[in-house]
């Protein structure tokens with residue numbers, strides 16, 4: 544099947560696409576390579592555009608837009624949607640997403656981006672939401688319920704895009720039976736708000752007796768998220784702090800003058816909430832899809848995998864915990880050292896954060912059944928991290 548890979552209204556390339564294998568068997572013509580997904584840039588050769596690395600990576604990139612094989616409760620979701628693999632979903636809605644503007648246009652069609660994109664055009668989400676997040680759900684067999692941006696969500700957690708008053712929101716549940724993640728998202732957003740960090744606003748919602756986090760889409764029809772993973776793909780890997788420094792350099796060269804401060808902010812947040820999951824697809828940049836200009840560092844998102852120290856003794860003084868700094872897994876106390884001037888942080892803004900979190904966890908206790916002692920320990924842990932940050936600031940001032 545002949546298809547054009549589109550980036551919003553721009554034709555990127557023409558290819559022979561196999562809807563069964565999801566493989567691009569032949570690249571027939573390249574129109575605007577600059578508008579291709581960022582990760583493909585380094586595989587492209589002008590004189591040999593049908594070369595194998597480029598074609599393979601195009602196919603891998605496209606398949607990678609589907610729901611990943613490691614999605615929590617994937618088997619159940621597939622059963623409920625009555626399909627066998629997540630890639631089956633890719634052709635149901637042209638591969639469109641709410642995190643970028645790429646889509647696959649059949650060569651002989653007159654389809655227009657304006658008529659099909661999910662930013663302007665509403666989609667049925669009720670069935671997908673139920674299949675994804677409810678404990679008991681029927682099998683879905685309605686074709687329209689598969690025409691949604693839910694076919695192209697990444698990440699491990701159960702999730703679903705919904706529309707409320709015209710706004711697109713992403714709902715995310717907890718991992719397996721864990722209920723903490725949505726609360727961590729809200730806590731992180733509150734900390735970011737107080738400290739003035741550029742972040743995605745997360746609130747809590749309930750869906751069928753389950754607490755979920757809810758955040759608005761931070762991408763518009765004119766932008767795309769390019770994750771650090773894509774940017775790093777063709778860069779030298781050091782497995783040291785060099786990876787961080789090199790990344791900042793590339794962002795600065797592309798006009799993001801505040802890159803260092805924004806990345807530092809992310810690591811300060813990770814330190815405070817002990818976020819273990821800052822892998823390279825959990826941060827990135829925002830690019831304008833019309834001009835290809837890099838606009839900003841992406842607002843801080845996906846902070847759920849935090850405060851994950853379930854068993855510790857109240858008397859224990861040192862709780863280290865490990866976070867991620869690019870390819871390294873290191874103690875938070877080490878990672879925080881990347882912050883060049885920690886004294887710029889006003890910790891007085893965080894004074895009542897443990898109390899705020901305590902109230903939040905108690906408010907939903909009848910649904911989550913989280914024990915008082917666990918809530919207490921989580922808040923003690925949070926307080927300890929805030930105190931540690933204060934100490935670091937005092938030491939830096941000396």
Ligand SMILES: Nc1ncnc2c1ncn2[C@@H]1O[C@H](COP(=O)(O)OP(=O)(O)OP(=O)(O)O)[C@@H](O)[C@H]1O
Pocket residue numbers: 641642696697698699700701713715743758759760761762768820824825844845847
């Ligand atoms: N508010 C948003 N607006 C646009 N795109 C988003 C938004 N939130 C998340 N995304 C996209 O969806 C992907 C999955 O979301 P998220 O990282 O929050 O899920 P997750 O399941 O917690 O991921 P992980 O596997 O890292 O734990 C993100 O990598 C990003 O591409």
Ligand SMILES: [Mg+2]
Pocket residue numbers: 698699824825845
């Ligand atoms: Mg993620």
